[in-house]
Amino acid sequence: MGSTASAAPSPLTRPVTLLFAVASGLAVANAYFAHPLLDVMADDLGLSHAVAGLIVGATQLGYGLGLVLLVPLGDLLDRRMLIIGQSLLSVLALACAGLSSTAAMLLASMAAVGLLAVVTQALVAYAATLARPSERGQVVGVVTSGIVLGILLARTAAGLLTDLSGWRTVYLVSAALTLAIAGLLYKALPRQRRTGTRISYPRLIASVFTLFLEEPVLRIRAIIAMLIFADITTLLAPMVLPLAAPPFSLSHTEVGLFGLAGAAGALGAARAGRWADRGHGQRTTGIALALMLAAWLPISMLPHSILWLVLGVLVIDFGLQAAHVTNQGMIYRVRPEAQNRLTAAYMVFYSIGSAAGSSISTMVYAHAGWNGVCLMGAGIGAAALLFWAATLRATPAAATARTAGSAPG
Numbered sequence: 156m157g158s159t160a161s162a163a164p165s166p167l168t169r170p171v172t173l174l175f176a177v178a179s180g181l182a183v184a185n186a187y188f189a190h191p192l193l194d195v196m197a198d199d200l201g202l203s204h205a206v207a208g209l210i211v212g213a214t215q216l217g218y219g220l221g222l223v224l225l226v227p228l229g230d231l232l233d234r235r236m237l238i239i240g241q242s243l244l245s246v247l248a249l250a251c252a253g254l255s256s257t258a259a260m261l262l263a264s265m266a267a268v269g270l271l272a273v274v275t276q277a278l279v280a281y282a283a284t285l286a287r288p289s290e291r292g293q294v295v296g297v298v299t300s301g302i303v304l305g306i307l308l309a310r311t312a313a314g315l316l317t318d319l320s321g322w323r324t325v326y327l328v329s330a331a332l333t334l335a336i337a338g339l340l341y342k343a344l345p346r347q348r349r350t351g352t353r354i355s356y357p358r359l360i361a362s363v364f365t366l367f368l369e370e371p372v373l374r375i376r377a378i379i380a381m382l383i384f385a386d387i388t389t390l391l392a393p394m395v396l397p398l399a400a401p402p403f404s405l406s407h408t409e410v411g412l413f414g415l416a417g418a419a420g421a422l423g424a425a426r427a428g429r430w431a432d433r434g435h436g437q438r439t440t441g442i443a444l445a446l447m448l449a450a451w452l453p454i455s456m457l458p459h460s461i462l463w464l465v466l467g468v469l470v471i472d473f474g475l476q477a478a479h480v481t482n483q484g485m486i487y488r489v490r491p492e493a494q495n496r497l498t499a500a501y502m503v504f505y506s507i508g509s510a511a512g513s514s515i516s517t518m519v520y521a522h523a524g525w526n527g528v529c530l531m532g533a534g535i536g537a538a539a540l541l542f543w544a545a546t547l548r549a550t551p552a553a554a555t556a557r558t559a560g561s562a563p564g
Contacts, residue, residue, distance in 0.1 A: 167285050171343050172294055175282045176301025178336045182242070182275040183302050185249060185268050185329055186214050187309035191395075191411055192322045199322065202258050213262045215510060217269025222502050226276045227359050229495030234281045235344040241274040242337035246330045253326035275302055276502055280494040283487045285345070289432060292484030296428025299480050304422070307414040307472070314408035363496045370489050370497075375546045376482040377501050379440070381508035382539035386447055387475050388512030389532040390454065390468070393520040403461060416465045417472035427477040431484035434557030437547060439481045444543055446474035448536035455529035485555065 167175075189196065189210050197207035228237055248267035255261035279298050286294035316325045354362070367373055394413070398405045430439045447470075454467035486497050512535070519527045 167282065167294055172282065172297050174336075174339055174343055175278050175298045178242070178301075178340060179275040179278045179298055180301035180305030180308075181329065181332055181336060182245065182272050182278070182305070184305035184309035184312070185245065185333070186218055186272040187306055188313040188325050188329070189214060189265065191310045191314050192317055192325065195317060195322050196261070200255070200258055200261060209262060210265055213266040214269035214272075215506070217266040218272055219269075219503070219506050221270040221273030222276065222499050222506060223360065223363065225270070226273050226280075226499040226502070227363055227496045228356075229277045229280055230493055231353065231356065231359050233346075234277060234284070234495075235340075235346060238274055238277050238281065238344065239337055239341050241271050241277070242333055242340065245271040245274065246334045246337070249326045249330035249333060253323040253330065273502075275305075276498045277495060279483065280487075280498045281344075283483075283494055284491070288488075291487055292428035292430075292432040292436075292480070293426075294428070295483045295487065296426065296480040299428075299483060300422060300476065303472070303476050303479075304418050307417040309414070310411035311408075311414045314406075314411040318408055359496070362493070363500050366490065366493060366496055367500045370486075371549060372489060372551055373486050373497060373500060375550055376486050377504040379444075379478065379539060379543060380482055380501060381504040381511075382535055382542065383444070383447060383475055383478050384505050384508035385512035386508075386532055386535040386539065387471060388509045389516040389528060389535060390471060392513035392516050393525075393528050394464075396517075396520055397457060397525050398461075413465070413468055416468045419469055419472075427480040428484045431481045432557070434555065436481050436485050436555045437550070440478055440543055441540070443474040443477035443481070444536065444540040447471050447478070448533060448540055450474065451529050451533040451536060454532070455526065457525060485550075489551075 193207045193210060196210060197203070225241070245268065248264055248271055252261065252264035252268055255264055279295060279302070282294050282298045283291050313322075313325045316322075316328060367377070395410050397403070398410050398413075427439050427443070430436070450467045450471035452467075453463040453470070456463035482501070483498075486501055487494055490497060516528055516531060519531050523530075
């Protein structure tokens with residue numbers, strides 16, 4: 156059986172929904188701050204560039220473990236206290252990262268930051284649980300917009316704060332903000348009353364994999380997630396290399412500003428959840444994947460003008476956000492008692508795609524340059540579009556129908 160929020164029989168208010176979005180965005184940003192700062196972090200601690208690369212690796216490892224080990228706990232424990240507890244532990248981890256004096260301390264702190272950053276997925280699942288079924292896609296869209304903005308703007312914020320007062324300030328400021336957000340969540344989140352049969356923690360974790368086998372919509376949408384996030388990281392990971400080299404010679408802060416273009420695209424797709432509520436999930440997915448594929452044409456024209464890249468980033472992020480929000484809106488319609496585990500299973504594939512896209516694309520750039528990266532990205536985009544088309548009939552009708560109470564259109 157599922158859980159209910161005893162203090163919140165009414166749907167989420169707009170301020171609380173926005174608080175979910177802000178909290179989710181800040182939590183996920185913590186896992187991305189280090190990306191543009193590796194050089195200054197290495198210089199400050201006297202690390203080699205090889206060791207500095209482990210900073211991101213430790214964060215990603217922690218995040219992956221958190222998806223499997225922590226996110227499913229929301230289906231077993233009080234989500235409110237779980238979210239607040241993880242937020243407070245994040246404050247400690249961020250403070251340790253900002254105060255690190257050795258490589259070992261920094262790597263351990265960053266692994267803990269990544270592990271606890273998965274609270275953002277617990278927030279998405281909790282928001283979906285509290286929302287009316289007819290508004291669930293819309294609420295997930297708003298909260299997911301906060302996550303995407305957090306990812307995209309993390310580079311910009313980290314670059315600006317580092318230029319002002321050093322990389323440590325990034326983590327200390329985030330620790331203070333996270334503490335403030337934890338206080339707001341404590342006051343705003345409704346208390347939960349647990350009902351139904353409790354299962355053991357090992358069975359809970361095992362059921363994450365069982366759900367993947369049992370739910371067709373989860374399998375289909377998880378694979379689409381793997382492909383779209385491989386596609387976006389194929390762009391983002393090597394993008395700094397041509398931009399930092401002549402003739403552009405942009406600084407880290409200037410490269411980080413490209414997150415603003417992506418943020419504009421992400422905000423433009425925030426309504427995708429509402430479209431899914433109205434029964435347009437498949438159509439939205441097809442359009443979104445087609446846009447992600449088409450975006451590689453202007454992206455490939457970077458050598459002619461940097462403005463083409465700006466346009467491509469805007470379009471590909473619009474498509475990514477629309478597809479991702481639609482994916483989540485559809486999987487949350489099945490097994491309401493297991494929404495945290497559905498989230499965990501889905502996001503594991505997100506992580507696999509992100510890791511594959513970022514690691515392979517940098518190697519492709521080294522051997523085939525920007526044109527090679529663009530061909531790789533277009534190939535992944537085409538694969539995602541073809542996979543979606545091939546699974547149209549296999550997707551359960553319940554996942555794509557208009558939800559009761561949603562506005563027609």
